[in-house]
Amino acid sequence: DDDDDDDGQTTDEPAWVQDRYIGDEYDQPSFDRSQDVSVLYAEQEGGYTYVGLTRRTVTNDPQDREITPGDDDEYMLWALGKDDQFKIHFEKGYTKVNWYSGSTNDSDYSVIILVHGVVMIAAWLLLAALSAGLVRYSKSLFGDLWLPAHITIAVLAIVLCVIGFILGVVGVSVNDRSHFAQYHTIVGLLLTVSALLQPILASIFRFPGLSGVIMKKAPSLNIGVMLQHRWFGWLLIIFAFINIGTGLHLYTT
Numbered sequence: 001d002d003d004d005d006d007d008g009q010t011t012d013e014p015a016w017v018q019d020r021y022i023g024d025e026y027d028q029p030s031f032d033r034s035q036d037v038s039v040l041y042a043e044q045e046g047g048y049t050y051v052g053l054t055r056r057t058v059t060n061d062p063q064d065r066e067i068t069p070g071d072d073d074e075y076m077l078w079a080l081g082k083d084d085q086f087k088i089h090f091e092k093g094y095t096k097v098n099w100y101s102g103s104t105n106d107s108d109y110s111v112i113i114l115v116h117g118v119v120m121i122a123a124w125l126l127l128a129a130l131s132a133g134l135v136r137y138s139k140s141l142f143g144d145l146w147l148p149a150h151i152t153i154a155v156l157a158i159v160l161c162v163i164g165f166i167l168g169v170v171g172v173s174v175n176d177r178s179h180f181a182q183y184h185t186i187v188g189l190l191l192t193v194s195a196l197l198q199p200i201l202a203s204i205f206r207f208p209g210l211s212g213v214i215m216k217k218a219p220s221l222n223i224g225v226m227l228q229h230r231w232f233g234w235l236l237i238i239f240a241f242i243n244i245g246t247g248l249h250l251y252t253t
Helices: 107-137 139-174 183-206 210-217 219-252
Strands: 037-045 048-055 074-080 091-097
Touching: 107 139, 107 219, 139 183, 183 219
Parallel strands: none
Antiparallel strands: 037 048, 074 091
16 A cells, blocks of 8 residues: 555555455454465556455465355455554445456445435426426416415425435445545535425414414514525525536546
């Protein structure tokens, strides 16, 4: 292993690999006296480290198992530390690997995250934007029906948003990654909470009887909440558009 190089250039720093094994107890992997793994190549480019490894399919080492053409995909755990020392890691995950062919398979994680993205796009780019657009442009066309239509579509958008949020959390958990550790996930949490608060505040100030009392005692408060509901709603949609863009970037990379 070697230090990160974020300048986008390939580095000639040497890389090293250790052959370790885990015994019957859950403990730190032990150093194998027979080091049967070696480095084929290693390079760093664009902030990523690429290392190619090789090992004989049959090593005659009691700590190793034979690798055969008929092997099924197996889970490979990975962990990332803050330096080159073999100690506690701060990021971890897994993938499926066919040890004979070298192919990997992240289908479990990828499918969940893909569905998460599709649901969020439907919630924000389609339903939320349509609901807000009805208020802004369709009152004259639909008459009194604009409000039920706005509420129905907005509720559907919020339901999909919550479903998409849950899928995102499940996807991160399945891949055993850290929750809310980057911009996309933090903003996603804030957007979901804010989307749930929007109809609650509007309902309180539109509730029959209560809204009349508020209008008499604090008319400016009622007007302020309604303005907040309108413009904050559009602000949420704009941030959702941006966050969907960051999510697509994360998925493709």
